[in-house]
Amino acid sequence: MPQSLTPSFHFHGCEIAAGERETVSLPVGQFLTGETTSLKVHIVHGKKPGLVMALTAAVHGDEVNGVEIIRRILASKALRSLRGTLLALPVVNTPAFAMRSRYLPDRRDLNRLFPGDESGSAGSRIARTLLEQVVARADLLIDFHTGAINRANLPQLRITREDPEARRLADAFASPVTLLAGDRDGSLRTSCRQMGKPCLLFEGGEALRLDAASIRYGVRGAQRVMRELGMLPAQRGKSHPVDTVFCKKSGWERAPSGGLFTPLIPLGRAVHVGETLGFVGDIHGSDEIPVTASRKGILIGRTNEGVVDRGDAVFHIGEFVDPNEAEEQIVEASATLSQTWQEVEDVPVPYDPVTDAV
Numbered sequence: 001m002p003q004s005l006t007p008s009f010h011f012h013g014c015e016i017a018a019g020e021r022e023t024v025s026l027p028v029g030q031f032l033t034g035e036t037t038s039l040k041v042h043i044v045h046g047k048k049p050g051l052v053m054a055l056t057a058a059v060h061g062d063e064v065n066g067v068e069i070i071r072r073i074l075a076s077k078a079l080r081s082l083r084g085t086l087l088a089l090p091v092v093n094t095p096a097f098a099m100r101s102r103y104l105p106d107r108r109d110l111n112r113l114f115p116g117d118e119s120g121s122a123g124s125r126i127a128r129t130l131l132e133q134v135v136a137r138a139d140l141l142i143d144f145h146t147g148a149i150n151r152a153n154l155p156q157l158r159i160t161r162e163d164p165e166a167r168r169l170a171d172a173f174a175s176p177v178t179l180l181a182g183d184r185d186g187s188l189r190t191s192c193r194q195m196g197k198p199c200l201l202f203e204g205g206e207a208l209r210l211d212a213a214s215i216r217y218g219v220r221g222a223q224r225v226m227r228e229l230g231m232l233p234a235q236r237g238k239s240h241p242v243d244t245v246f247c248k249k250s251g252w253e254r255a256p257s258g259g260l261f262t263p264l265i266p267l268g269r270a271v272h273v274g275e276t277l278g279f280v281g282d283i284h285g286s287d288e289i290p291v292t293a294s295r296k297g298i299l300i301g302r303t304n305e306g307v308v309d310r311g312d313a314v315f316h317i318g319e320f321v322d323p324n325e326a327e328e329q330i331v332e333a334s335a336t337l338s339q340t341w342q343e344v345e346d347v348p349v350p351y352d353p354v355t356d357a358v
């Protein structure tokens, strides 16, 4: 057998030959119980040389769609023709994941602790180890998130404004919507930008739920970026999916009063100023106060809670000059995936003011 010309990949004392896989544990700390905690990194080293891509999920411990997205990517046959190297971490925030919690055991948000500190708290050590051992070795990173508990997000990418490379890769990823965001102190995305590594942050679905459409968009998007970068062979005869809708700004509409909340529009829909998006019903009376849109765009996030306090954020709108055009684009894009979010009836309490009227 001729020796492979692709050099081995060296990672934390392990040598991974071309065409091989390895799972390596990076020690990060110790719990009060005395148990140690580590970051598990799956390394897939292609037979041919190429770029190094890092994939991370569960930086927030209860956001499980990304864990499944990475599991499916690692199990896919497509990786047999991988050029370059994948560094995949299905669970970054192990202590929070074990507790099914967004936050670390000390109640801190790991995504506000970057760049971290090797002699700091457990979360700070995880952040530091991830940056030094994984991100520093990678050419780019895709970080998978979801909305919070009972807060669903339309599959969407968030990238740093003024990052042309991230924008090119977001085009290739082709999620329904891409939000152009500013830096956020302490986040993994901002640390990546400071290290000069493009970072695509994917959001889809809600915490503690596996959502088929978000998972499909995530897997397909990551593989499309790998094709764009030459890490996977181009798919002949496959047409380019519909372009992602870029939103420069987003904002929340809030509950005008406390009570029972019924949303009237599903994720992905066009929203116009003055439109009724849902209503809050008085618990002890017949009053129904509408939630009205104060901005135009696309509904990219929504609470699924049936009860709200006054001022609770209920509808997240990605602003767009021509909402109808954006909606058409999103519907067209979803037609390229079977069983997408569109087919799911996501208005929990169907309400028809005409037929329901007594």
Ligand SMILES: [Zn+2]
Residues within 6 Å of the ligand: 059, 060, 063, 145, 146
């Ligand atoms: Zn998150």
